[in-house]
Amino acid sequence: MTLVSGWGRFPVVDTDLLRPRSFEAVGEAVADVTGSVARGNGRAYGDAAIGTARTVAMTGFDRIRSFDPVTGRIRLEAGVLLADLIDTFGPRGFLPFVVPGTRFVSVGGAIAADVHGKNHHCEGGFGRYVDRIQLATGEGETIEVSREQNSDAFFATVGGMGLTGVILEASMRLRPVETGWIRERVIAASDLDAAMRALDAGDTATYSVAWIDCAARGRSLGRSLIYLGEHAGKDELADGADAFPLGRNPGLAVPIDMPSMTLNRYSIRAFNELYYRLGARRAGGSQLVSLYPYFFPLDSLADWNRIYGKRGFLQHQCVIPEAGARDVLGDILDRVARRGDASFLAVLKKLGQGDGLLSFPLPGYTLALDFPVKGGILEFLDEIDHLVVAAGGRLYLAKDARQSRATFEAGYPALPRFNAIRKSLDPKGNIRSKLSQRLFDEV
Amino acid sequence: MTSRKSVLVLGGSSDIGRAAARAFARSGYDVGLAGRDVAVLEPDAADLRARYSVEVGVYRFDVLDTAAFESFVGSLPALPDVVISIVGLLGTQESAQSDLAHATTIMRSNYEGPSLILGLFAEKFLTRGSGTLVGVSSVAGDRGRALNYIYGSAKAGFSAFLSGLRARASRGGVHVVTVKPGFVRTKMTEGMKLIGPLTVDAPVVGDAILRAVENKTDVVYVSGKWRLVMLIIKTLPEAVFKKLKF
Numbered sequence: 219m220t221l222v223s224g225w226g227r228f229p230v231v232d233t234d235l236l237r238p239r240s241f242e243a244v245g246e247a248v249a250d251v252t253g254s255v256a257r258g259n260g261r262a263y264g265d266a267a268i269g270t271a272r273t274v275a276m277t278g279f280d281r282i283r284s285f286d287p288v289t290g291r292i293r294l295e296a297g298v299l300l301a302d303l304i305d306t307f308g309p310r311g312f313l314p315f316v317v318p319g320t321r322f323v324s325v326g327g328a329i330a331a332d333v334h335g336k337n338h339h340c341e342g343g344f345g346r347y348v349d350r351i352q353l354a355t356g357e358g359e360t361i362e363v364s365r366e367q368n369s370d371a372f373f374a375t376v377g378g379m380g381l382t383g384v385i386l387e388a389s390m391r392l393r394p395v396e397t398g399w400i401r402e403r404v405i406a407a408s409d410l411d412a413a414m415r416a417l418d419a420g421d422t423a424t425y426s427v428a429w430i431d432c433a434a435r436g437r438s439l440g441r442s443l444i445y446l447g448e449h450a451g452k453d454e455l456a457d458g459a460d461a462f463p464l465g466r467n468p469g470l471a472v473p474i475d476m477p478s479m480t481l482n483r484y485s486i487r488a489f490n491e492l493y494y495r496l497g498a499r500r501a502g503g504s505q506l507v508s509l510y511p512y513f514f515p516l517d518s519l520a521d522w523n524r525i526y527g528k529r530g531f532l533q534h535q536c537v538i539p540e541a542g543a544r545d546v547l548g549d550i551l552d553r554v555a556r557r558g559d560a561s562f563l564a565v566l567k568k569l570g571q572g573d574g575l576l577s578f579p580l581p582g583y584t585l586a587l588d589f590p591v592k593g594g595i596l597e598f599l600d601e602i603d604h605l606v607v608a609a610g611g612r613l614y615l616a617k618d619a620r621q622s623r624a625t626f627e628a629g630y631p632a633l634p635r636f637n638a639i640r641k642s643l644d645p646k647g648n649i650r651s652k653l654s655q656r657l658f659d660e661v
Numbered sequence: 662m663t664s665r666k667s668v669l670v671l672g673g674s675s676d677i678g679r680a681a682a683r684a685f686a687r688s689g690y691d692v693g694l695a696g697r698d699v700a701v702l703e704p705d706a707a708d709l710r711a712r713y714s715v716e717v718g719v720y721r722f723d724v725l726d727t728a729a730f731e732s733f734v735g736s737l738p739a740l741p742d743v744v745i746s747i748v749g750l751l752g753t754q755e756s757a758q759s760d761l762a763h764a765t766t767i768m769r770s771n772y773e774g775p776s777l778i779l780g781l782f783a784e785k786f787l788t789r790g791s792g793t794l795v796g797v798s799s800v801a802g803d804r805g806r807a808l809n810y811i812y813g814s815a816k817a818g819f820s821a822f823l824s825g826l827r828a829r830a831s832r833g834g835v836h837v838v839t840v841k842p843g844f845v846r847t848k849m850t851e852g853m854k855l856i857g858p859l860t861v862d863a864p865v866v867g868d869a870i871l872r873a874v875e876n877k878t879d880v881v882y883v884s885g886k887w888r889l890v891m892l893i894i895k896t897l898p899e900a901v902f903k904k905l906k907f
Binding site: 237239281282283284285287292306307 | 687704705707708711712713714848851
């Protein structure tokens, strides 16, 4: 048995961690026990990628099956990391259509969480560019699912948190790009209204996201820096510039668990103040930045989750439908600012319609916050959840380690349909994760 | 064949073999993958073609079938620029202590086979006047330890072979690299208790092999820490060493 946790390092669970070497062995691993789920690169924050009995590690399946350099179509094994795709095919003029805030996620995990990026408001989530998925069901059988074939199972698998079976392989489309550079425009917004207006105005931008100073209160509540971005063409580069700047592996790492007092209301407020002022100076003009810092600012600091200390941290990411979002977001931010320990990772962004039955996105605004695990935090987040549910919103399963069944069921009305499809694929209920045990499965 | 440089990886389906093949293909080499089961090599060959648009061939090669070595070398479409032997077998020390057949297989897989096949390529390379041979040996060959001296002694023999071959071949324009990876997270070491700070992932070894070939390094400890660890282990007096249980 092995102790395993998600990126948030909470909870930590003892599990039978298997590393199969063939797809046949994957099928056998899930079919002969009740309670297994696939695990990619372990970047889900909570308990999504930990089986109730067994956890099937998939990162060994990292082969590209085929690639068409004309159309950008690629067939690959589920354990390939987006970092690998970007490094390998970026210099050949192709990138994933959708990337989340870290490139160290597997393709299988990206499908299972139907991850979104800074372009969700106009281009949709990761699943939109996936045409075909090969799945090992809980019975140990291999099936192909697509929009045309087993389409119910396809839309349950996109965003289905690995609960329809183990994703073995996928066919998808990559985005043709001329360069690995992003033309970035920064807008400083002095309060929440200005931030939301700037995001609305940024609807036409391919990429848009707002970083919120969640230590700011009163008239400055919700003050933000909005980052808009477009892929830069070759003609925008200076003469002699490298068309595809290679990403470096993290040079810095957090070597130890920081004492939990490192992040306190004073250090967080000081950091946020500094960050806002430095960012506001860049506002107005536009500049070229490499795709790596643009999309993955935290990837340059390896093991940054250790900054929260040994007890780990909780990420809270909700989405609030567009109508009425202003008041609910204002209320949440106000409570967070009063509490004082929300960290530098407060992100606001617009989302469009999700594709999968359980995909997180819906048209509205998503707010991501993170909190060190300490006394009172669970009760505080329950209060926030009430606001989210009352507004018709929901929480992101890939980030979740603690929401209640009531919150989950209220947020995901397609759940009964999902459960029926899951049951037809896996009548014995072999595929079970700690997350499904907490939120989905009959007790 | 193209005008690109080429590498042949013996033990191409091992984790280090796959990593080395990727490292060389990424830097533009055509690749030959050789192993016991050609069907196992095909997906990796397809992976290399899709990623790097290089030519990749797969060949059947069994390190224990020494009688077939000459025809194996002769059957290759062209003599490669670089040959890497990653073949090896950890085996089980405890059973090898009494099971002669198992001990023999460990010795032949780690010493006899890899040495003979690289020796054969060395003759071809010397005739041509160029080429690089890479032998993946082990820190276990630096000193025989109670817990793995059968594997370790075979690796020691292989290291000695590579050392002598390097001295001879360097005069003929042929370079020989000895690689001592230390602990690597692979199929071979799965389930073993490895010491975290001394353990690396296979791609680190693959990159180190490519660098060693390009820089004409003689002996590579993949992690510098191992050079120090083995220096200490090698200099312990025998009277002390024999009391150690590792």
